[in-house]
Amino acid sequence: MHLCHTSAAAQIVPGSMDVHWQPGAKDCSATPDAPLQVHAYNLQTFILRLSLCVDSEANFIYLLIGSELALLIDTGAEADPQKLPLARQVLELLPAKNNGKLPLLVVHTHRHLDHRAGDPQFQSLPAVEVVPTEDNAMRQRLGFTDWPNDVVQLDLGGRTVDVIPTPGHDPTHIGFYDRQTGLLFSGDFLLPGRLVINDLAAVRKSARRVVEFFLTRPLTHILGAHIELAVEGNAFGMGSQYHPNEHRLELAKEDLLALPTALDHFNGFYAKYPAYILTNPIRNLAAVGVTTLALIVLVVWVVVKWRQRRRAVLSN
Ligand SMILES: [Zn+2]
Numbered sequence: 001m002h003l004c005h006t007s008a009a010a011q012i013v014p015g016s017m018d019v020h021w022q023p024g025a026k027d028c029s030a031t032p033d034a035p036l037q038v039h040a041y042n043l044q045t046f047i048l049r050l051s052l053c054v055d056s057e058a059n060f061i062y063l064l065i066g067s068e069l070a071l072l073i074d075t076g077a078e079a080d081p082q083k084l085p086l087a088r089q090v091l092e093l094l095p096a097k098n099n100g101k102l103p104l105l106v107v108h109t110h111r112h113l114d115h116r117a118g119d120p121q122f123q124s125l126p127a128v129e130v131v132p133t134e135d136n137a138m139r140q141r142l143g144f145t146d147w148p149n150d151v152v153q154l155d156l157g158g159r160t161v162d163v164i165p166t167p168g169h170d171p172t173h174i175g176f177y178d179r180q181t182g183l184l185f186s187g188d189f190l191l192p193g194r195l196v197i198n199d200l201a202a203v204r205k206s207a208r209r210v211v212e213f214f215l216t217r218p219l220t221h222i223l224g225a226h227i228e229l230a231v232e233g234n235a236f237g238m239g240s241q242y243h244p245n246e247h248r249l250e251l252a253k254e255d256l257l258a259l260p261t262a263l264d265h266f267n268g269f270y271a272k273y274p275a276y277i278l279t280n281p282i283r284n285l286a287a288v289g290v291t292t293l294a295l296i297v298l299v300v301w302v303v304v305k306w307r308q309r310r311r312a313v314l315s316n
């Protein structure tokens with residue numbers, strides 16, 4: 001008799017990334033998209049995206065449903081429920097449980113406002129808990145005891161999510177790995193756009209840790225919080241509300257595996273790869289500042305020299 005071999009990969013629940021994201025509009029006042037686009041990856045996994053016309057960040061928000069608990073990853077860039085009825089939409093997607101809705105835990109990839117502006121819509125709802133974004137409170141609630149080296153688990157009931165520290169873009173950054181689908185929700189740590197690096201040493205360590213984590217685990221897709229690249233790899237302008245021909249949302253395991261080397265070669269300012277751009281805006285700003293200062297000094301020096309020469313000519 002041959003015993004059935006069950007590998008982790010064989011147990012992965014599949015889903016679909018067959019979706020065309022709304023492109024936004026050249027004139028959002030004339031032709032706005034629906035404020036929120038919802039894609040069912042499968043029956044227990046939903047991808048929600050803010051319209052580019054609601055906010056140019058156009059965040060992706062993820063809803064995972066277990067048998068005991070649902071998990072919402074990020075709440076997006078817009079607080080006003082009139083402009084973005086996020087909580088209403090999420091409640092509609094939640095299954096019923098005990099004469100009410102399935103309890104919901106709201107978490108954040110990190111504390112940047114475009115990932116938590118929608119929190120107030122959830123704060124007074126029954127059976128909803130919003131995990132704080134402040135670093136100590138977040139770590140305590142999620143159970144980290146050896147940050148950033150430990151990985152903690154969230155049990156949704158028949159569905160376990162690993163929470164992986166990924167500081168560097170921001171000190172509070174975490175990623176979520178869903179064992180059921182093999183999806184990694186990577187926030188602003190890894191996405192088809194600008195990887196804004198505020199602490200290069202921390203990002204390098206985070207990338208190494210995440211790569212090591214996936215040496216032994218299946219990874220279906222990496223789903224980040226924004227798309228900022230077009231298909232051919234060029235970035236849309238900052239603040240652009242129109243994204244024709246967007247790069248696909250999902251990145252592959254290879255993109256993650258290549259990240260540590262890309263970070264090792266990073267000059268600290270800017271580097272472009274097919275699936276992402278490494279950038280440090282503070283350093284770039286400083287570089288622009290230094291260049292501007294040098295130009296001013298040069299101009300002043302030229303003017304002073306010219307005047308001296310003119311004075312010399314006049315006195316002769
Ligand atoms: Zn961010």
Ligand SMILES: [Zn+2]
Pocket residue numbers: 057112114115188225226
């Ligand atoms: Zn962001």
